Amino acid sequence: MFEKLQGILKKVDADYGDVRYEIKKDTVITFNGKELTQIGSNSTDGYVIRALKDGGMASVVFTKEGDAEKSVSTVVENAQLIAKNIEKPVRLAEVEIVKDTFIPALKENPRKVSMVEKLELVRKYNDIPLGYEKIVTTSISYQEIIREKYFISTEGTEIREDLVTTRLFGEIISKDGNLVQNVRVRAGGSNGFSTVRNQEKNFEERTAIALDLLKAKPVEGGVYNCILNPNMAGVFTHEAFGHFSEADIIETLPSMREKMKMGNKLGNNVLNIVDNATLPDQLGFYRYDDEGVKVRPTQLMKNGVLTGRMHSRRTASEFGESISGHCIAEDYRYAPIIRMGTIFIEPGVHSFEELITMLGDGLYILDAKGGQTAGENFSFGAQYGYVVKNGKVSEMVRDINISGNLYKTLNDITVVGNDLSLSKVGGCGKRQMNIRSCSGAPHILVNNLVIGGA
Template identity: 25%
Template sequence: MRDLAIRAINAARQFGASYVDVRVMERTAEGIEVKNGRVEGVSNATSSGFNVRVIVNGAWGFASSARMENAEAERIAQQAVQIARASALVAGDPVRLSALPPQKGSYRTPMHTNPFSVPLHQKVQLLLDADAAMQSVKGVAITSANMEYSREHKFFASSEGSEIEQELFDTGAAISATAVDPDSSEMQTRSYPNSFGRQAGTVGYEFIEAMDLINHGARIGEEAVRLLTAPQCPSGLKTVILDGPQTALQVHESCGHPIELDRVLGYEAGFVGKSFLTTDKLNGHYRYGSNVVNLTADATVPGALGTFGWDDEGVPAQRTPIVAEGIFSGYLMSRDTAPLIGLSSNGCVRSDGWNRLPMIRMTNVSLEPGNWKFADLIADTADGIYMSINKSWSIDDRRLNFQFGVELAYEIKDGKLGQLYKNATYTGITPQFWGSCDAICGPDEWTVWGTPNCGKGEPMQVMRTGHGAAPARFRNVQVGVGRWS
């Protein structure tokens, strides 16, 4: 890997590049799908290649190839330079990079058990057993269980003298049960530990074992069946308590995406739009939320899905305040966007493959824990709704107006959980919603939620992002059908 990268850097410099970086990557992923008691598929794929990114005459150029040969390294370097020269003919202000000392080192995801070393039949049997536990519940019509794990080996080198090798693993799994009413054909689904894919982290197979999928199977099957006969969630202004995973998704959509500086500056609007958090709001006075709301972007959280040693520009992983006691205080930045607001990159650039341009992506954007116990939070709520696990979402292209639906909700009455509700939704406007947050559970109930398929760009790139959160309470939230509150 190193020899190929150094050859490409030298060639690009000879062709006229003022800056060069090269990423050589190999990614292997294996997935297992089980549905209704049968193995639907087992996949195993490996993709490898390299890319060259250059600056010539103040403009970027990028080219990539799957042929990892010396002659190809020189050809791709020349192609990247030619693209940059062409781009410079129509470019605006020249690219400026924030300062970065040469980086040297290596990083490997800490783990106890490499998921690839666990026998395939053992992993398949775990999913079949979890599926059988869901199938044991009368009224459950559709069951599914999945597992996916990957290894990414990559080498980064730059003309500034950086040389970095990383080996990153991510591991995840999930189960879901769907109940169907035979008369009305209504369907209700419960998921564990999360919906829409799987819960994942930068850890080993021990992460899946800790999920205890088999022992949760019957529970989520029973909840899916109960939802069929549950009443609709009532509408109106309510006090809402969101569970950890739902709070984390709220962070992802209404904070994580709008703090991506390329989106703020209008450089990137593909797939999820622009941002309401414009640069004039980075003045130390813009109120994003209440005083209890503290948000950070931290690529060093152990086991979280957005954790690494260095980003794909060679910037070290770090922790950045985003909201401090409710006041907006920071963005996710790259080396070429940070100087535009007088700052330096905080290491938030990644690419989903060797043939894709790196771009600003979320690391672990998290809501810092408060000091409440969940039981005390429920007991302190006289009248409200507890909502758990995402079912649907809609948010405008500035990440301002939103609506979320959840799989399951409970009435809170006189400090106790009561009636089960189905089809619960809530709506809001981001700063008003976070401004209504008056309580967050403490570190013991703070967990890291990981989504492996966050989309951005055109063509869309997916990325593995993490979000730490604990259950949180919000006052005067519009629940059910209603106007934006």
């Protein structure tokens, strides 16, 4: 394969070029309620070429081999067009030249588990919620996405890496009269089929929440002190803070760059945040990014002070900061962009019980349900929550959406728990989907969150 890619790369008349070829194997099994609605395994493939010429950088994607020549000339022409229209040429940070093959070790290779066995496992899980009268339907999918990647560059880097993702996810939907409630269920990871086995208890617990939500009251809108559970706090860290630590998000926003300068004190002293995609057995794990750079642990915040940033080669050069290996594509249909790997708030010393006592009165909010940011403002939903009175968890509440300002909220995180937990299923939609996006935190106490209620 590398020889074939060299054949394409040598036609790229540029100062720098790279070609990534991928074979993507998808397996999917979906149940909607009792019915199996999709099952199958398929394979697709395609190429991405990037070229840097005279200081302009462009990319092209193609799926037919016959389009290679047209693609090569298009990407070079576009790079030159950019070069003519920009004042400051694009440069790429220097990196080590790598020749490596990395096929990760798996705890049970999903390729070797038969479709029949996968189907029966998903059916068994799906039957758990459907055994309850008030669960009207489910939408449960098993997905296996295998990216077999080949990367070469004109600098001599040559990398072959596999990313094997297994994921079990969906919704359990309960209904009473006209009231419909839904709860998400999630399992999976980067290290094999074992990540989706033994999920019966998980399905039982999520079903119980879906049923309890039918009796829960909508939360009253207002400003609350809150405890966020690890999933919710992880999504906050990813959405509200993490995206601004992606250099390409702030690269062209002068005021944002000023706010996100290294050494700026942005958060409470208790806050330490890191992105570490080298942690083995976690969803966000990988060795090389999609421009051939080895990923490294990146301390983003230490004691509330900004200490690092996630970069592509282009932004590392632009910011004059260290490369980090965070330039990732969804698959062969996209040029890579900067993505988080495994981002989390590092654990503190307090137990969950201590946090509840410290909160006194407020809300305990659990499990994110979609999130979005625009600049310093963020908004995301929670699947459920509880009212906390006098340091005791009391009745369940629903329809919780929180919004806030990043900088205020980073200072309003006053206590960090000791119970770190990382997500098992990802789905960050920054222009492309990143199913390996992994986030987490311990329980955290946050003051003054705006909760939108009906």
